Amino acid sequence: MRFQGAADNLMTMFIKLLDAQEPNALIEEDIFIAISAVSGAVGPAFLKYMDSFVPYLTKALRNVLLPTCVTAVGFVADLAQSLGHAIAPFLEGLMAILGEDLNDKDGKRELKPAILSCFGDIAGVIGEGFMPYMDVVMQICSQLLTIAPEDSSYDALEYATSVKEAVLDCYVGIVSSLSSNPEQLYAFLGPIYQLLEQIAADGEMSSNESTARSAVGLLGDIAAMYQGGQLKNYYDQPWVTSFIKKTRSNIAFTQQTKDAARWARDRQKRQIG
DSSP, X not given: OHHHHHHXXXXXXXXXXXXXXXXXXXXXXXXXXXXXXXXXXXXGGGHHHHHHHHHHHHHHHHOTTSHHHHHXXXXXXXXXXXXXXXXXXXXXXXXXXXXXXXXXXXXXXXXXXXXXXXXXXHHHHHGGGXXXXXXXXXXXXXXXXXXXXXXXXXXXXXXXXXXXXXXXXXXXXXXXXXXXXXXXXXXXXXXXXXXXXXXXXOHHHHHSHHXXXXXXXXXXXXXXXXXXXXXXXXXXXXXXXXXXXXHHHOTTSOHXXXXXHHHHHHHHHHHHO
């Protein structure tokens, strides 16, 4: 409770600082980072500050040309973690702005991956409350599976990879959100497996430990949602076995990643019989 009083004072100060800043002030980004720390510390109690703070958040989200916009996107994900289902009254407006930013051609390159990952974070927290946005988000993710580097430069290759990794993050959150409702996830399985197969076939992505762990973990989690070999046609494909084996036997990977691969293999066996 003592920190709650300190949080009140901090938020009052931060709001005053935001009021005093020019639109492109560098300190604005630092203020958002500090407010994010407050939200993480007080958790659901941050709800009391939302009405006064959201106008500044939405303003930052709309300024796609500024670095603060990317920071603000990350803060939306942090808010979802802090507030949980209490973020619901603000979610429709925030999701609408994030959708606009996603389609804004003037946005910074790192903005699109940040938004996609943010969608996954929100879905993972609010569960089936994400259903009103599911069709649109899954359509966006599906379209991005065809993204290709603009040229052979390192930046272009890295950007295409970062987008697919962000789509993976989004899928992880969505699968988690529907873990107790597999029938609603079933319609979206095609593009999810399409991405997983792309990752398995990509030497760089499949060798990235974080990406490989998320991918095999997702294979296992989806298989666990469906009983009686419902997904045998998916899990009987050679690339699934090969990818899991490659991840499990990679000597550069940690035990946590290898355990995720073993879990995926166990669930795969239950699907294919």
